[in-house]
Amino acid sequence: MSGPGNSSNNNNNNNNVLVDPSDPKLRSWVESANDPNGDFPIQNLPYGTLDGAVAVRIGDRALCLRDALDAGLFVKKLASDDGFLAALDVAWLNGLAELEPAQLTMLRQNLAYFFAEGSPVRGKVERLLIDADEPADQPGEDAPFVVGDYTDFYASLHHATNVGSMFRPTNPLLPNWKHVPIGYHGRASSIVPSGTPIVRPKGQTVASDDGPPSFGPAKLMDYELEVGFFVGTGNELGTTIPVADAWRHIFGFCLVNDWSARDVQKWEYQPLGPFLAKNFATTVSPWVVTREALEPFRVPGPPRSSDDPKPLAYLDDANGTNLDITLEVYISSAKMREQGMAPTMVSRGSFKDMFWTPAQMLAHHASNGCNMQIGDLLASGTVSGATKDSRGCLLERTWRGTEPITLGDGTERKFLQDGDEVVMRGYCQKPGYPRIGFGECRGTIVAARA
Ligand code: CA
Numbered sequence: 001m002s003g004p005g006n007s008s009n010n011n012n013n014n015n016n017v018l019v020d021p022s023d024p025k026l027r028s029w030v031e032s033a034n035d036p037n038g039d040f041p042i043q044n045l046p047y048g049t050l051d052g053a054v055a056v057r058i059g060d061r062a063l064c065l066r067d068a069l070d071a072g073l074f075v076k077k078l079a080s081d082d083g084f085l086a087a088l089d090v091a092w093l094n095g096l097a098e099l100e101p102a103q104l105t106m107l108r109q110n111l112a113y114f115f116a117e118g119s120p121v122r123g124k125v126e127r128l129l130i131d132a133d134e135p136a137d138q139p140g141e142d143a144p145f146v147v148g149d150y151t152d153f154y155a156s157l158h159h160a161t162n163v164g165s166m167f168r169p170t171n172p173l174l175p176n177w178k179h180v181p182i183g184y185h186g187r188a189s190s191i192v193p194s195g196t197p198i199v200r201p202k203g204q205t206v207a208s209d210d211g212p213p214s215f216g217p218a219k220l221m222d223y224e225l226e227v228g229f230f231v232g233t234g235n236e237l238g239t240t241i242p243v244a245d246a247w248r249h250i251f252g253f254c255l256v257n258d259w260s261a262r263d264v265q266k267w268e269y270q271p272l273g274p275f276l277a278k279n280f281a282t283t284v285s286p287w288v289v290t291r292e293a294l295e296p297f298r299v300p301g302p303p304r305s306s307d308d309p310k311p312l313a314y315l316d317d318a319n320g321t322n323l324d325i326t327l328e329v330y331i332s333s334a335k336m337r338e339q340g341m342a343p344t345m346v347s348r349g350s351f352k353d354m355f356w357t358p359a360q361m362l363a364h365h366a367s368n369g370c371n372m373q374i375g376d377l378l379a380s381g382t383v384s385g386a387t388k389d390s391r392g393c394l395l396e397r398t399w400r401g402t403e404p405i406t407l408g409d410g411t412e413r414k415f416l417q418d419g420d421e422v423v424m425r426g427y428c429q430k431p432g433y434p435r436i437g438f439g440e441c442r443g444t445i446v447a448a449r450a
Contacts, residue, residue: 017075017110017113018075018106018109018110018112018113019109019112019113019116020109020112021042021043021045021108021109021111021112021293022043022292022293022295022296023043024043024296024432024433024434026042026043026112026116026117027042027116027117028041028042028058028059028115028116028117029115029116029117029118029119029122029126030042030058030059030061030115030129031059032059032060032061033058033059033061033115034059035059036434036435037435038059038060038435038437039427039435039436039437039438039439040057040058040059040060040132040287040437040439041058041059041434041435041436042058042112042115042116042434043293043433043434043436044057044058044289044293044434044436044437045057045058045108045111045112045115045290045293046252046287046288046289046290046293046438046439047093047096047144047252047287047288047290048062048093048144048286048287048288049091049092049093049143049144049286050062050064050130050132051064052091053065053066053067053088053091054066054087054088054090054091054092054093054095054096055130055132056111057132057287057439058115059132060131060132060133061129061130061131061132062129062130062131062132063111063114063125063128063129063130064128064130065088066088067128068114068125068128069085069088071124071128073114073121073124073125074107074110075106075110077106078103078106078107078110081103083095083098083099083100083103084099084103084107087099092143092144092145092146092375093144093145093230093251093288093375094145094146094374094375096251097145097230097231097232097251097252097374097375098232098374101232101233101248104232104290104292105292108290108292143191143192143193143284143286144193144230144254144284144286144287144288145230145288145375145377146375147188147191147230147375147376147377148188148373148374148375148376149185149188149373149376149377150185150186150187150188150191150282150376150377150378150379151183151184151185151186151365151376151377151378151379152183152184152186152226152258152274152278152378152379152381153181153182153183153356153361153378153379153380153381154181154182154183154184154381154382155181155182155354155355155356155357155361155380155381156353156354156355156380156381156382156383156384156392157173157177157178157302157355158353158384158385158386158390158391159381159382159383159384159391159392159393159396160172160173160177160182160381161173162384162391162396163382163395163396166395166399166400167266167269178308178309178355179309179311179312180364181315181356181360181361181364183361183365183378183381184273184274186258186278186279186282186379187278187279187282188377190279190280190281190282191282191283191284191377192281192282192283192284192443193283193284193286194283194284194285194286194439194440194441194442194443195442195443196281196283196443197443197444197445197446198259198280198281198283198443198444198445198446199280199281199446199447199448199449200217200218200221200418200445200446200447200448201217201218201261201264201276201280201281201448202215202216202217202218202448202449203215203216203218203261203263203264203268203276203277204264204267204268205218205219205263205264205266205267206263206266206267211267213267216448217447217448218261218262218263218264218277218448219263219415220261220262220263220395220401220414220415221259221260221261221262221415221416221417221445222259222260222261222262222393222394222395222415222416223257223258223259223260223329223393223394223416223422223424223443224256224257224258224259224260224381224382224392224393225255225257225327225329225347225349225382225383225392225393225424226255226256226257226258226379226380226381226382226383226392227253227254227255227256227323227325227327227351227379227380227383227426228253228254228255228256228284228377228378228379228380229250229251229252229253229254229358229362229377229378230250230251230252230253230254230288230375230376230377231249231250231251231362231372231373231374231375231376231377231378232249232250232251232252232374233248233249233374234249234371234372234373234374234376235249235366235371235372236371237369237370237371238369238371239366239369239371240363240366240367240368240369241362241363241365241366241372242314242363243314243315243316243317243359243360243363244318244319244359246317246321246358246359246360246362246363247291247319247321247358247359248291249362249372250291250358250362251288251290251291251374252288252289252290252291252293253288253289253291253294253323253325253358253438254284254285254286254287254288254289254438254441255284255285255327255424255425255426255438255439255440255441256282256283256284256285256377256379256380256441257282257283257284257422257424257441257443258278258282258379258381258382259278259280259281259282259283259443260274260277260278260393260395261276261277261278261280262277262395262415264276264277265277265278281443282379283441283442283443284377284441285424285426285438285439285440285441286439287438287439289436289437289438293436294323294325294428294436296428296430296433296436297323297324297325297428297430297436298320298321298322298323299320299322299323299324299352300320300322301317301320301321301322301357301360302322302352302353302354302355304355311360314363314364314367315360315363315364317357317359317360317363319359320357321357321358321359321360322351322352322354322357322358323351323352323358323428324350324351324352324428324430325350325351325352325426325427325428325438326348326349326350326426326427326428326429327347327348327349327350327351327383327392327424327425327426328345328347328348328424328425328426329345329346329347329348329392329422329423329424330343330344330345330346330422330423330424330425331343331344331346331407331413331416331420331421331422331423332344332407332408332420332421332423333407333409333411333417333419333420333421334418334419334420334421335409335411335419336407336408336409337421339409341408341409342408343408343421343423344405344406344407344408346394346397346405347389347390347391347392347397348389348390349383349384349385349390349391349392350383350385350390351380351383351426353383353384353385353386353390354380354383356380358378358380361378361380362378365378382396384396394413394414394415394416398413398414398415401414401415416445417445418445418446418447419444419445419446420444420445421442421443421444421445422442422443422444422445423440423441423442424440424441424442425437425438425439425440425441426438
């Protein structure tokens with residue numbers, strides 16, 4: 001049996017207490033981590049917060065890093081590091097994201113040592129493990145990051161073309177789209193953790209294109225399936241992040257639901273883009289999957305057709321930072337949940353279809369000297385593929401309500417109704433490597449407030 005070494009008391013000898021978690025053959029003594037259909041094998045080790053503490057997840061269990069520190073489990077290089085100690089004193093991942101990439105690698109390898117099959121510290125670690133799964137019907141309490149700034153891109157060619165053709169039939173894709181990663185500044189204050197109920201927003205809507213408007217609960221509630229990433233190392237104001245360096249500025253990835261009120265959006269979006277149709281709530285999944293864990297699933301940028309322009313040099317992502325993440329959306333009505341019915345899958349696609357890559361989005365954002373900061377959240381925009389069943393929002397999936405979908409209880413949906421729960425899932429899979437998953441990003445629509 002390939003154990004991680006048998007030194008049980010020499011914590012200063014890094015060689016014995018660091019294990020490379022990217023080894024696809026590595027297994028854990030935490031049995032649920034070895035489930036081939038699970039999201040959290042020892043190769044993943046995503047970070048989140050539980051009960052106000054920084055934690056790492058493995059299988060269906062989690063370990064609060066402060067508990068491991070108090071038990072004397074970390075290597076001296078971490079345990080004596082002021083930055084690491086400070087990172088564990090906050091209830092979010094911002095401090096962790098501030099660590100140097102080399103420290104984060106060491107932490108990841110030290111954690112892999114804790115959890116590896118045959119680990120000499122199993123007994124000590126096992127006593128500290130807690131249940132990682134929150135009850136599905138409880139509002140989430142812990143958001144992974146304090147997000148300073150949130151930017152939402154529009155990086156799927158299929159999504160941009162589909163939505164454009166609905167809103168501007170004669171002119172679906174604007175001439176700038178294939179040259180510049182389009183985005184807008186979102187609102188950080190309304191980013192909520194998975195499980196938080198989403199109150200149906202009120203807003204201005206019009207019955208016909210020219211108005212007059214009325215004010216009331218939005219009728220055309222939608223989700224947008226997106227992948228987000230948190231900035232680790234930022235850049236000083238007035239400096240940039242070269243596209244070739246952008247990948248290592250990313251701390252990790254999560255799933256994002258950019259809730260959208262389509263009737264509000266239609267009336268307000270010109271001339272300056274989305275505003276109140278979007279900023280009432282954005283849900284993020286709780287476990288942040290690190291850049292390192294996703295490295296085996298990096299793929300080149302999407303193939304561009306011969307008609308497509310070459311990216312300008314500052315956007316040439318030659319290293320390829322697209323990710324092959326399978327993404328799924330499920331909906332269940334309140335009635336379905338009461339009756340114990342499984343949610344209905346409404347789409348499945350892949351993040352690898354995105355026209356613009358994470359490195360391109362980040363490099364572009366900083367290309368004018370805008371300073372990116374630790375914990376900033378950048379989201380990809382709706383992830384849609386070429387086929388109908390890979391369209392990442394109801395606007396596209398039901399083609400503006402003209403092709404309703406049928407849920408498991410036999411009811412039809414054009415847009416979301418009160419009581420509907422949307423669950424997003426994401427995972428990476430390839431032969432010979434354990435599945436790396438994101439868990440769930442979950443939210444239920446509740447009636448507008450009186
Ligand atoms: Ca969006």
